Amino acid sequence: MSGTVTSSTTATAANAATANTRLTGDFNTFLTLLTTQLQNQSPTDPLDTNQMTNQLVQFASVEQQIAMNQNLERLISMQQASQVTAAAPLIGQRAEVTSDSLTLQNGQAELRLPAAGTARTAQVRVLDGTGRAVRSETVTLGTGATSWTWNGKDSSGRTLADGAYRVQVTGRGANGEEAPITFTVAGTITGAERVNNEMTLSMGGMNVGFDSLRRLLPGN
Incomplete structure (x- = not known):
């Protein structure tokens, strides 16, 4: 790439x-x-x-x-x-970053969720640029880290364009109560730029600070 x-x-x-x-x-x-x-x-x-x-x-x-x-x-x-x-x-490498956006690249996006703890499930909502929810799904957390993938289609099955989409993740406990949860976003690094003394990485249509990088993923 x-x-x-x-x-x-x-x-x-x-x-x-x-x-x-x-x-x-x-x-x-x-x-x-x-x-x-x-x-x-x-x-x-x-x-x-x-x-x-x-x-x-x-x-x-x-x-x-x-x-x-x-x-x-x-x-x-x-x-x-x-x-x-x-x-x-780093260009062309897949990586995990902390971000409140989800990067849709070549019709695929990936969210990394933690193992079940206080939170047993995670409610994932993907929002477009206007703040409208285009996809919502409840993910059951397992004993290990869980990957949630999105094929770029909205709730009606319409294929959306590649780019950055806001993502909201809410953890739920065993009784449905809200519970804290952390997550990372996975994607392919497509560019690196320094602007105003800050290093940023591009992952398709999403830009994140270099300090947001958490892990490089194998199998690139």
Whole structure:
């Protein structure tokens, strides 16, 4: 399966360069004023050398700080690029992620449910973009993890388009009372992207944060 790996950078480095340019202009103006003042100072009231030295030190300190920030931005950009590159082998892999959306890919979607505990059953509801329930099913939990698959058809048997669908899972106890339940969504990773300093993975029409990745599945 084809995939994409892209990266975007922030404007912080450009801002640092602008600040450095502005500082350079201010520093040159300061030196011009200082030279003029030295040339025209009164012999009876000479320029305070301590004050002049302090001003020079302040300019030098700010300039060094801006240069340090620029170097840090370069390191961050390199690290971000390496993270995107490192994500490339994940393209085409099936994985489990935490998400409140279900990814329908090639007419198939999969939900991973835990073993029975306080919750004995799980009520699964799939919602479209308008919030309308397109599929609802009650799943009995077993002694081990349970996979619930969806063939992409709504309750009337109509085949829906691939994409991301909201999913709601409600656990029910032995007496039908609501019980806490956790679940993960399984799908194939189709892309990786870094936007605004955050790494995201694409699984068809669904995007999740890289920190949502829980497990890579065998049999890819």
